[in-house]
Amino acid sequence: MNWLHAVILGIVEGITEFLPVSSTGHLNIVEKLLGYDINTVGMTAFTAVIQIGAILAAIVYFWSDIVRIVRAWLTGLARRETRQDPDYTLGWGIILGSVPVAVVGLALKDFIEVAARSLWVIAAALILWSAVMWVADRRTNLTQGMRDVTVKDALIIGCFQALAPVLPGISRSGATISAGLLLRFDRVTATRLSFFMGIPALVAAGLLEAVGEADHIAATVGWGATLVATAVSGLVAYATIAWLLRFVSSNKFTGFLIYRVGLGAVIIALVASGLVTA
DSSP states (O other), X not given: OOXXXXXXXXXHHHHHTTTTTOHHXXXXXXXXXXXXXXXXXXXXXXXXXXXXXXXXXXXXXXXXXXXXXXXXXXXXXXXXXXXXXXHHHHHHHHHHHTHHHHHHHHHTXXXXXXXXXXXXXXXXXXXXXXXXXXXXXXXXXXXXOGGGOOHHHHHHHHHHXXXXXXXXXXXXXXXXXXXXHHTTBXXXXXXXXXXXXXXXXXXXXXXXXXXHTHHHHHHTTOHHHHHHHHXXXXXXXXXXXXXXXXXXXXXXXXXXXXXXXXXXXXXXHHHHHTSSOO
């Protein structure tokens, strides 16, 4: 992969990772348009590894929150009287809520790396999951905030998150934000929970591919291009995070839903016409 393509794919990843529009779906589409075979092990691993850049951006952006949650969780393990702290509960929620996606990811690894990457699957998931997001986005009485999160809430959000690797067009953030809204968390809280729940899952997935498929990445995409794309994704993702949190504080997700349906329709048209192979 040349570095111009690496920069383009890094930008795509950085913009789409945390928006409810499917980063994997966008990467697969752009990779296809750039002439790459998205079903190779090296390209699959590349797609997972460059997500680490976006996740590092989230860690930097939410660093003070992460430190506070970790401190509360560790303190709660040592001292029973501090376990009423909502951050202690949130810490357990993030840990346990990450289990479903880990189980699904490992159990269905072969399917996720091949069949789930079909553009037919991505297009269908983009369109059909938009209906779920539409219902979630129109919930009223969104009164719950971050201090109201329970372990049960986090587990439900984690189960929604586990759908994303199986059907990449759903979007991990789209799934988790939808779950948060259905549980009546306000839009900012649902979006922040999506970030927090994504950090363990995406770091683990990226590192697993980086270590397990290092030779395939070196032999196909190349580690130079992979590192460039990862760095670019991190820089772009940081700006995207800041923008998204401002946006959801006063807007619904209607624009994203229209975009998802439109993109799904375009993909179907391209594949059906033979201009792009699925």
